[in-house]
Amino acid sequence: MELEEMQTTWSQLSDQLEHQKKLTNTLIMEMTKQRYRSKIGILSRYEGLGAVICFAAAILLMLQFQKLDTWYLMASGVFTVGYIILLPVAVLRSINAMKSIDLINNTYKDTLIAYAKKQKQFLRTQRIGIYLNFILLAVSLPVVVKVFKGDDIFVTNTELLYGYIPFMVIFLVLFSKWGYTKYRNVTDSASEILKDLEDGSRQI
Amino acid sequence: MKEEQAFTKLIKQNGGIIYKITRLYTDDTESQKDLYQEIVYQLWKGFKTFRGEAKITTWMYRIALNTALLHLKRKKRSGYKVSLDAVVLKQEDYDPLFEERLKILYSKIKDLGDVDRGIIFLFLEGKKYKEIAKITGLSTNNVGTRMARIKERLRTQINKN
Numbered sequence: 176m177e178l179e180e181m182q183t184t185w186s187q188l189s190d191q192l193e194h195q196k197k198l199t200n201t202l203i204m205e206m207t208k209q210r211y212r213s214k215i216g217i218l219s220r221y222e223g224l225g226a227v228i229c230f231a232a233a234i235l236l237m238l239q240f241q242k243l244d245t246w247y248l249m250a251s252g253v254f255t256v257g258y259i260i261l262l263p264v265a266v267l268r269s270i271n272a273m274k275s276i277d278l279i280n281n282t283y284k285d286t287l288i289a290y291a292k293k294q295k296q297f298l299r300t301q302r303i304g305i306y307l308n309f310i311l312l313a314v315s316l317p318v319v320v321k322v323f324k325g326d327d328i329f330v331t332n333t334e335l336l337y338g339y340i341p342f343m344v345i346f347l348v349l350f351s352k353w354g355y356t357k358y359r360n361v362t363d364s365a366s367e368i369l370k371d372l373e374d375g376s377r378q379i
Numbered sequence: 380m381k382e383e384q385a386f387t388k389l390i391k392q393n394g395g396i397i398y399k400i401t402r403l404y405t406d407d408t409e410s411q412k413d414l415y416q417e418i419v420y421q422l423w424k425g426f427k428t429f430r431g432e433a434k435i436t437t438w439m440y441r442i443a444l445n446t447a448l449l450h451l452k453r454k455k456r457s458g459y460k461v462s463l464d465a466v467v468l469k470q471e472d473y474d475p476l477f478e479e480r481l482k483i484l485y486s487k488i489k490d491l492g493d494v495d496r497g498i499i500f501l502f503l504e505g506k507k508y509k510e511i512a513k514i515t516g517l518s519t520n521n522v523g524t525r526m527a528r529i530k531e532r533l534r535t536q537i538n539k540n
Contacts (some may be wrong), residue, residue, distance in 0.1 A: 178530050184480045185503040192395035200387040206416045207386075207423035278445040279425035282516025283497050286445045290452060361465050368493055 222270060226263035233259045239322040247329070248321050255315045262304050269297040284372060291365035301358050305351045312343050389435065390419060396436075396504070400530070403488055403500055404447035409450075414450045421446045440514045444497050449508050451493070470538055487536075491529065498525050 176184075233256050243252045273293040276286055316339060318327045328335060390397070397418050405411040421442050429438060463524045489501055494515075508526070512519040 176479070176487055176533070178533055180480075181484050181487065181533075184477070184484050184501060186505075187477065188399065188481060189504075191393060192398055198391055198394050200383075203387045203390045203419060204383060206419040208420075229392070275447075276449065278421050278449065279442055281445055282441060283444050283448065283514065284494070286448055286515035287493055290449060371492055371494055 179346070222263070222266050229263045231261040233317055236322060237320065242322050242325070243318065245327065248317055248327065251314045251318045255311065255318050258307060258311050262307065265300050266304065269300045273297065287368050288372060291368045294365040298358050302355070304351075305355060308342070308347055308351065312347055313340065316340075380426070384422060389426075390422070393436065393439060394450070396439065399504075400447050400500065402441050402485060403496065404451045410450070414447060417450060418443045418446045426478055437510065437514055440506075442502065444500070444514070448493060448497070487533065490531075495525055497528055498522060502526060 197210060236252060236256050236259075238260065240256075243249045276289045276293070278286065281289065316336070320326050320328045320335070389404060397415055401411045401414045401417065405414050425438070425442050429435070433441075488496055491499060494517075497515055498511055498517075501514060506514070508519050509521045511517075511522045515522070517525075
């Protein structure tokens with residue numbers, strides 16, 4: 176199909192649509208109401224649920240904080256609670272930033288650039304999260320064991336550390352690799368868009 | 380009330396534009412309905428502050444394309460939907476030959492990248508390079524270069540077939 180043929184088909188379509196005007200005022204105004212909420216894509220649903228779980232865990236740990244009776248358990252507790260509050264907040268913020276693009280005043284090009292940049296920013300947050308997860312893995316175990324079992328793992332259960340850490344490292348490496356590849360695909364398309372717009376500008 | 384009347388008039392007059400954009404930026408009827416409502420919603424949001432600096436259709440194309448673009452990126456959606464089945468999203472009067480041509484046309488356009496998809500749509504809508512540039516934010520020269528590239532691409536595809 177050549178461009179001329181495309182143009183003919185398109186104007187035929189436009190003519191047909193011209194004769195199909197059946198939208199009512201009520202229906203149009205119905206569409207303008209916020210009842211129809213343009214929600215959140217797949218990313219924020221996963222992350223939203225994750226954030227709720229993290230916040231619940233943080234509250235639980237804070238309520239049991241007095242059980243952490245040594246300086247290293249307290250330090251681990253502070254890190255764990257801080258991490259499970261701050262990281263979800265950062266992730267939700269970067270998702271929200273993607274949704275705050277100005278669709279009304281931006282041009283098409285501005286929208287593409289803004290979206291691509293925010294997507295990259297989102298991936299950066301995810302990447303930081305992946306690295307920090309490894310630290311959390313080591314730091315949270317003593318806290319959890321102390322809070323829920325009452326044992327200081329460094330004194331009574333050192334063998335648990337040797338079994339748990341290698342197992343969790345393998346799990347985390349595989350999980351992070353899967354998650355990162357998924358997000359990587361998303362961000363690669365963002366980079367392509369930016370490059371495409373850049374190439375276009377150079378041709379002028 | 381006056382504002383609502385002006386807005387519904389605008390949508391009634393230009394519903395076809397929204398329909399065509401939704402068809403180009405979605406792959407199934409559910410998404411198409413979803414996008415249609417989202418575009419009307421965004422237009423209403425912008426309508427309250429529209430001061431007439433640009434032509435109303437230029438303004439409308441811009442918001443509709445921006446909304447479609449982000450919809451395409453976010454894909455999966457859900458939520459309350461106004462039923463549009465009986466109205467604007469009704470299939471074009473069925474003519475198998477025309478349907479086939481339309482299918483090819485849509486697939487050719489969907490094969491293009493995000494930027495070129497917007498440009499070819501505006502070109503098919505009969506917009507001049509200058510107006511396409513105004514809507515997209517690209518320079519007029521860049522629009523010209525991209526259009527030449529699109530034409531070349533279409534020609535190559537024909538030769539291959």
